[in-house]
Amino acid sequence: MLRLDSLSKRYQTGDLALSNVTLEVPDSQVMALIGPSGAGKSTLIRCINRLVEPTEGTITLNGQELTSLNSSKLRLARRHMGMIFQEYALVERLSVMENVLSGRLGFVGFWRSYFRKFPQSDVDEAFRLLERVGLDHMVDKRADELSGGQRQRVGICRALIQDPNILLIDEPTASLDPKTSRQIMRLICELCKERKLSAIINIHDVMLAQMFAQRIVGLQMGEIVYDGPPNEITPDVLTKIYGEEDWEATIETVDEDDDENVDEPEQVKDEHHPGIDRDRMSGLT
Amino acid sequence: MAVSQLNGVKVWQRRDRAKQLKIWFGYFIAVTIFMVCWKYMSDRTIWIFVWDAPTQAIDIATRMVPPKWGYINSLWGVIWDTINIATLGTVIAIFLAVPTAFCAARNTTPSVRFVRPIALFIIVSSRSINSLIWALILVAILGPGVVAGIIAIGLRSIGFCAKLLYEAIEEIEPTQVEAITATGAGRLQVLAYGIVPQILPAFAGISVFRWDINIRESTILGYVGAGGIGLHLSASIDNLVWTQVSIILMVIIVTVIVSEWVSAKVRHSII
Ligand SMILES: Nc1ncnc2c1ncn2[C@@H]1O[C@H](COP(=O)(O)OP(=O)(O)OP(=O)(O)O)[C@@H](O)[C@H]1O
Ligand SMILES: [Mg+2]
Numbered sequence: 001m002l003r004l005d006s007l008s009k010r011y012q013t014g015d016l017a018l019s020n021v022t023l024e025v026p027d028s029q030v031m032a033l034i035g036p037s038g039a040g041k042s043t044l045i046r047c048i049n050r051l052v053e054p055t056e057g058t059i060t061l062n063g064q065e066l067t068s069l070n071s072s073k074l075r076l077a078r079r080h081m082g083m084i085f086q087e088y089a090l091v092e093r094l095s096v097m098e099n100v101l102s103g104r105l106g107f108v109g110f111w112r113s114y115f116r117k118f119p120q121s122d123v124d125e126a127f128r129l130l131e132r133v134g135l136d137h138m139v140d141k142r143a144d145e146l147s148g149g150q151r152q153r154v155g156i157c158r159a160l161i162q163d164p165n166i167l168l169i170d171e172p173t174a175s176l177d178p179k180t181s182r183q184i185m186r187l188i189c190e191l192c193k194e195r196k197l198s199a200i201i202n203i204h205d206v207m208l209a210q211m212f213a214q215r216i217v218g219l220q221m222g223e224i225v226y227d228g229p230p231n232e233i234t235p236d237v238l239t240k241i242y243g244e245e246d247w248e249a250t251i252e253t254v255d256e257d258d259d260e261n262v263d264e265p266e267q268v269k270d271e272h273h274p275g276i277d278r279d280r281m282s283g284l285t
Numbered sequence: 286m287a288v289s290q291l292n293g294v295k296v297w298q299r300r301d302r303a304k305q306l307k308i309w310f311g312y313f314i315a316v317t318i319f320m321v322c323w324k325y326m327s328d329r330t331i332w333i334f335v336w337d338a339p340t341q342a343i344d345i346a347t348r349m350v351p352p353k354w355g356y357i358n359s360l361w362g363v364i365w366d367t368i369n370i371a372t373l374g375t376v377i378a379i380f381l382a383v384p385t386a387f388c389a390a391r392n393t394t395p396s397v398r399f400v401r402p403i404a405l406f407i408i409v410s411s412r413s414i415n416s417l418i419w420a421l422i423l424v425a426i427l428g429p430g431v432v433a434g435i436i437a438i439g440l441r442s443i444g445f446c447a448k449l450l451y452e453a454i455e456e457i458e459p460t461q462v463e464a465i466t467a468t469g470a471g472r473l474q475v476l477a478y479g480i481v482p483q484i485l486p487a488f489a490g491i492s493v494f495r496w497d498i499n500i501r502e503s504t505i506l507g508y509v510g511a512g513g514i515g516l517h518l519s520a521s522i523d524n525l526v527w528t529q530v531s532i533i534l535m536v537i538i539v540t541v542i543v544s545e546w547v548s549a550k551v552r553h554s555i556i
Contacts, residue, residue: 049467051463051466051467075469075470075471076469077469078466078467078468078469079468079469080469081467083464083467083468085460085463085464087460089460089461089463089464090461090464091461091464091465091478091479091482091483092458092461092482092483093482093483093485093486094478094482098478102465102468102470102478103468104468105465105468105469105470105471105474105478106468106469106470106471107469110471110473110474110477113470113474113477113478114474114477155464158464158468162468162469
C-alpha cells in the first residue's frame, strides 16, 4: 500500500506544484491521475521515487517511509518501483534486450551489468515479458528503430522486469495514436491485474482513464479536487478539475464491458505480431 | 526593437536612434584603427624585399625540382615517428580528457562550485598553449626526442577533446538518465547505461578528429627537437637542400591526406 501524507513540493523557482496532498493507494489498485497541464501530476509521481525531492510530507510504501531514506537505501527502494515515461525514455542506442535488462540494474553488480552478464533468470524473464507484449522478434533491434507503440512496450517490460510493487506511469499514451493508446493502456492494466500490482497513471485522456482505471483522482493546482470511481465523473467534476467547458462529449457513457468486447480483436492483430495467444502468454507471466 | 509614435502612427524600427548612432560610431572607430595600423606597417616594411618576393619564390621553386627521390628512403623512420607521436599523444589526451570532461560537464560534475572550475581551467590552459610551445618547454625538461613530442601533443589535445566531450555530455537527454536512475541502478551503472551510450558517437568522432589534427601538428614538432619529420625539414631548409625540402613537403601532404581519409572513414562508420 502506498500512502502520501500531506505531501508538498515547492520548486526552487517558487512554483508550488503540490500542496498538502494526502492520498492512499491500496494494493493492486489502478488509479488514474487526471488534471490540467501544470497541475502537478508529474511532480506527484516523481516525488514517490524521489526523482523530485518533496519539500514536505511523507510517503510510505508497504510500511517503509521513502522520504527519509538516504541515497543508498533509496536506491534499494527504487528497485521496487517501476516507472513508465511519456516519451518512453529508452536508451536510444542500446538494443531492446539491453533496455529491458536495464530494469535489473539494481539487482546486479556493476561489472556484471557492464559486460552484460545478467543472470540467466533475468534473461529468461526478459524473453517472457517481450513475448508477452509481442516483441520477442525484436530482441536485437536498437531502441531507436522502433515505433512509438513498440517503444512503450519495451518501456513496460523494463518496468515490469524489476518485479515492482507499484508502477508509476507518466502519460503512457500521450505520444501515441488513439488505437495504440488503448492497446497500451489495456496491456498495462492486464499486467497489473496478473501481477496484483498497484499503479498510478497520469493521463490527459479522461475517456481512457474512465475506461481502464478503477479509481480516478483529479488534481488541480497541486490539490486533490476529485477522488472517486470512474463512473461518477460528471461534467461538474470535470469543470472543477479543468475549468469551464462543454464536457458532455468527453465523458465515457458506454457500458465498460461492451467496450472491452468491441476492442478485443484489435489487441489480437497486434502491429507486427498477428494472433498471439494471449491466454497462453498470460499463463507464463 | 524601437516603437515610437509619429503623428499618431506606431512606427517600428529595428533599433532606436541612439543605438543606431553607437553602431555607426563603432564602425568608424574600426575603420580608423585599420587605416592607422596599415600606415604603421607599411612605413616599417622594406618594400624592396617585398617587390622582390615573386622572383625569390620562383627561384626557390625551380631549385626544388627535380625532387631528390632517393631521399625518401631515409624518411620512413621519421614518418613512422610522426604517426606514433600523433597516435600516442591522442591516446594519452583521451585518457586524461574523459575524466576532465565529466568533471567539467554541469550535469555530471561532482561539484559545480569546486571541481568544475578546476576542470575548466585545465581545459583552457591546455587549449591556449600551442603544441609547439609545449614541445619547446618539454624538450628543455626531457631533452630532445619523441617522448617530448608525444607529451606535447597529449597536453595540447586534452583541452580540445575534453571541451568537445563535455559539451556532448551536457547535451544528453536527461530522461534516459532518469529512467535508468529510477530502476535503482548505482551511480556507475547510470553512467554506463544512461550516459555513455549517448555520448559514444561524439566521443569516437572527437577522438579520430583530434588524431587527424595531431598528425598535422606532429609534422612540425621536429623543428624544436621533439622528434618526427620536422627535424629533417628544418635541417634541409637550413642547408638549402631544396630538392629534399620538396620531397619532405610531398610526404607530409600525402600523410595528411591519408590520415584525413582514415578519420573520415572511421567517423562515418561510427555515426
Ligand atoms: N523542474 C522544475 N522546476 C521548476 N518548476 C517546475 C519544474 N517541473 C515542474 N515545475 C512546475 O510545477 C508545476 C507542476 O508541474 P508538473 O510537471 O508536475 O505538471 P503536470 O501536471 O505533470 O503537467 P503536464 O500535464 O503538462 O505534464 C508547474 O507549474 C511547473 O511549472
Ligand atoms: Mg507531466
